Amino acid sequence: MDGTRLTSLEDTLGPGFYWLCRSEGFRVDSPEGRFGQVEAVMFRVRPDEPDALVVRTGVLGRRLVIVPIENVADVLPRRERILLSSVPDPDTGDLLTELRARLRRLAAEGAPRQAGLRLQPSPDRG
DSSP states (O other): OOOTTOOHHHHTTTHHHHHHTTOOTOEETTEEEEEEEEEEEEOOOOTOOOOEEEEETTTOOOOEEEEEGGEEEEEEEGGTTEESSOOOTTSSSSSHHHHHHHHHHHHHHHHHHHHHHHOOOOOOOO
């Protein structure tokens, strides 16, 4: 490894990194107060380092927001808390909104192809 590598999240959080990887159910606090609760920890690029937290938020806890792992400032395992460095924008990381938009795009892309497909009767085999 070369010396140009930035400090990893594991180096920054120390022992808290272990708990970040196992933080389902932890409360999430932002600088403005309570933000939500960790629903899941997402591992996409590397299986040993999380990429994001899926946080259940909102008055009734109906909204799922993806919080990039870079927003994590600290982990308090004894208090089962995750502290964020900034307040996430719930509209940009809303998981359900993203999934709906993706499904609409896929449906729109597939509709012209499906309209162009014509089933031809199979020849009668004898």
